[in-house]
Amino acid sequence: MEMGLFQQQSMSLVMTTELRQAIAILQVPSFELTSYLQEQALENPLIEIAEPKGMFTTLKKNVRKNGVNGRSSDQQPFEHLIIEKETLFDYLYKQSILLPIQEQDQKLFQYLLLSVDESGYLTVSAEETAKRYHTTVEKCEELIGLLQTLEPVGIGARDLRECLLLQLQDQNLDHTLSYIIVDQYLEQLAERKIKWLATQLNVTPQEVEEAADLLQTLDPRPGAAYAPASDQAYLYPDVSVTEENGEFNIAVNEKYSPILKLNESYGTLLNGRSATSKFLDDSFQKFNWLKKALDQRKETLLNITKEIVRVQEKYFLTFNRSDLIPLTLKEVADEIGVHESTVSRAVKNKVLQTTKGAVELKSFFTAKIFTQDGGSVSATSAKSEIKKLVENEDKSKPLSDQILASLLEKNSGLTISRRTVAKYREELNIPSSSKRKRYTS
Secondary structure: OOOOOOOOOOOOOOOOHHHHHHHHHHHOOHHHHHHHHHHHHHHOOOEEEEOOHHHOOOOOOOOOOOOOOOOOOOOOOOOOOOOOOOOHHHHHHHHHOOOOOOHHHHHHHHHHHHOEOOOOEEOOOHHHHHHHHOOOHHHHHHHHHHHOOOOOOOOOEOOHHHHHHHHHHHOOOOOOHHHHHHHHHHHHHHOOOHHHHHHHHOOOHHHHHHHHHHHOOOOOOOOHHHOOOOOOOOOOOOEEEEEEOOEEEEEEOHHHOOEEEEOHHHHHHOOOOOHHHHHHHHHHHHHHHHHHHHHHHHHHHHHHHHHHHHHOHHHHHHOOHHHOOOEOHHHHHHHHOOOHHHHHHHHOOOEEEEOOEEEEHHHHOEOEEEEOOOOEEEHHHHHHHHHHHHHOOOOOOOOOHHHHHHHHHHHHOEOOOHHHHHHHHHHOOOOOHHHHOOOOO
16 A cells, blocks of 8 residues: 555546536427527527427417408407316306305304315314414314305315315215215225225125115216316427338328527627637537537437337237337347437437327337247237226135136236235226225125
8 A cells, every 4th residue: 555646547538518408409309409408509509599489389270361350250359269168266266256254254164164175174173273363163063064055066174085075965864874975984985995995884795885885976086077177288299100002101290399590690700709609600610510419319319210100010000009019128229220219319208200190219119028838928918908807707705816827927928926816906096805805796
């Protein structure tokens, strides 16, 4: 052990700014690419961005088409006005006008109305409200009771149990088995403890099932119909595949991709000797790097999609998920001559447009499941088989995960462990066998 200066050669990967930029652009989907490029344009005066036309639609096609006001003679003057949907608060407030509420309680009642969430549940307690308005809990409970008389039935409930009880009371079912179960055993019902409930209530399991079926007809979110429509999530496909006479046409959707342009007004200042020209020279170089990264992104997406279509040709003819062939990122990467991580970044959040709708590119990569004859099928096919078995099972004797695994091996030759079956079942949102069991007469 000693201290000293030594020379040593080593190799390491250095992430340059250009490489980082290329990686960032590769994994950005079309709907975010415009924003990314606009950020670059703020720092670089040579960059001009033409926003993609495919992300915008003309709402008024007839504007200025016929006459000054853009209306034909048979159009109504208020035809293009946007009618706002009535909110839950508006609906409740209009009903509350007819309620026998004293003037000094109006402000408190309006606070309760404003405390009803989009699902129709009251988000404040009587104690909290009483403390806020310096009144009694009894007064608050009285006003909450009035609130719960409004439509839709179940509004103003403080939890699911109270919401269901209000709806059962409205149907004069407050002396039924369903009411008792909700009032005292709602958690046990959610866990499908049917035989235990039957023993506790001294009824048959079939009667418990019938009571549970009645509860399925109730609305657990009575205010949802009046909730404001959330912004729709539109899919902007990055690549499209069309089939014509047995041949596939693959193209990057240019209409959803921003157009990068050079601001030519600065062109005369390039390659000068001033400090300003030096800055413009650097900006021009960055512009070229950015343009090259965009071209590389386009080429990589095309190559990956071509390979996916080549391997999954049968799927693109039938659009049946069970026809998907097992495919890994590494297999595609080896075929097109790039690193596996490049394929992973390229397919992230990317959408492929087909004649039957849009699908995520990453959905075409599925794990291999080996069959008894030495072949293999995709995990998607295995999930499809599990779903079919569960749909056709005897609900009084549902199939366990172990039995499902055995049937898959017997019927389809798929060798899958019980744990894998459980994993796929959960991904399909299928409950366990104990929760699928039904008691019938």
